Amino acid sequence: MPDLDLNLLVALDALLTERSVSGAARKLGLSTSAMSRTLSRLRRALGDQILVPAGRAMVATPHAEAIASQVRTLTLAVQTVLSPPPVTQIRDLRRDFTIRANDSFVLLYAARLSATVTEAAPGVRLSFAPKPDKDIEPLRNASIDLDIGVVSGNGAELRGQTLFEDSFVGVARTGHPILASQPVSAASYAACGHVVGSRRGEFSGAVDDALAELGLSRKVHLVVPSYPAVLAVAASSDLVGVVPRSCCQAETMGATSLFELPVETPRFIITQTWHPRMDADPVHRWLRALIFDELRSRPEATGNAAPLASHSLNHDPLSPSAAG
Incomplete structure (x- = not known):
């Protein structure tokens, strides 16, 4: 199979819509000579003339007529896929999120977070999953959306955000x-x-x-x-x-x-962690911001937001036995 060039698909759609080399060139902002060269490439690729002269105009070949609607559909699909996502109306969302956290976090914050989410987006539901270990694979395969408490292992690819510091x-x-x-x-x-x-x-x-x-x-x-x-x-x-x-x-x-303990024990950082594939997802970003704002509003929360790279990926801040 020859290498695919999506520009050829767009050019073919313009040629079949305009039925004119010069018209297709204007539509795509190209010179007529450049469009003529593209038509030559298309003819070689398809093994068909596509457009042929008919007096002072051009007409499509039977093969070109047969594929015209399919070419239009494919072009629109490619443009949709390669365009930025539409603006999300949070109030109208219908989506479920799975957050992995231990019992302490669920007991302290699940009800509060649920109420805040429901007020802003009634169609969004939260599911808290148990945290039997710190495996990062569920973040990779999207079986969970967020992990509260930094996971260990080879997590250099992960993204995270400090929520608050604890002791x-x-x-x-x-x-x-x-x-x-x-x-x-x-x-x-x-x-x-x-x-x-x-x-x-x-x-x-x-x-x-x-x-x-x-x-x-x-x-x-x-x-x-x-x-x-x-x-x-x-x-x-x-x-x-x-x-x-x-x-x-x-x-x-x-x-x-x-x-107060009579001995010194390490302070630790509570974070939310996610896979980079979700960085630009507008709804995921909204949920992360909501959790950040909600937990940073705690009276005992201290410090400023910082990227996860500023502290160890191998530290699990809400894991029982960190201090004993």
């Missing part, structure tokens, strides 16, 4: 003896029984590393798979836990109170 705090049931001493000392903290949030079932984290530098260690009695579970356990026992500060909101705290 870890300690949590204990209201009235727990650890809360009586403020600030909490590293020794009294280590002496408590502990519950750890870890999606992978790990018993230690950054808190243990920090305690070890002080010659201390803690005893972890229980591991649960999410930060909401840490809060639930701390509320109903004497075990103390560690959760992101963003999890400590009035509607989630229940019978627990927070305290």
